Amino acid sequence: MYGTIFSLDIKPGHQDKLLATMEKEAASKPQGMLAWFVMKPDDKEEWTGVAIFESKEAYVANANRPEQHESFLKMMEHLASEPTWNDGTYVIAEIA
Numbered sequence: 001m002y003g004t005i006f007s008l009d010i011k012p013g014h015q016d017k018l019l020a021t022m023e024k025e026a027a028s029k030p031q032g033m034l035a036w037f038v039m040k041p042d043d044k045e046e047w048t049g050v051a052i053f054e055s056k057e058a059y060v061a062n063a064n065r066p067e068q069h070e071s072f073l074k075m076m077e078h079l080a081s082e083p084t085w086n087d088g089t090y091v092i093a094e095i096a
Contacts, residue, residue, distance in 0.1 A: 001034065001090040002056040006083045008038070008047040008075075015040075018078035025071045032058025049083075052090065059087070 010018055022038065036051040053059040062068055076082070 001052055001054060001093060002059045002088070003050065003052040003090060004059070004085050004087045006049045006051070006085050008049060008083050009080045010045070010047065011078055011080050014078035018075065021074050021078060025074065028067070030058075030062040030065065030068065032062065052093075056089070 008018070026036075032054045034052045034054055036049065038047055038049040040047050051059075053062065
């Protein structure tokens with residue numbers, strides 16, 4: 001499995017708008033995506049996300065889709081800065 005862990009620095013007053021945008025975009029699951037999560041941590045303002053794909057190839061193919069770029073631009077309308085991305089191979093996973 002391959003994917004990314006990311007941080008979202010949301011503009012003040014844009015949390016609900018970002019959430020609505022992300023929920024709308026989530027309706028079309030990209031090929032090879034296994035799961036994704038977004039968390040609002042208790043101890044900081046930035047949200048943390050995790051995206052999991054079946055392979056690096058599936059992850060890269062999704063990143064290169066024009067639809068993904070459009071989704072990213074819609075999300076950026078609600079962010080104060082570009083997300084930070086930590087891409088890599090998941091070396092252990094437990095799905096209940």
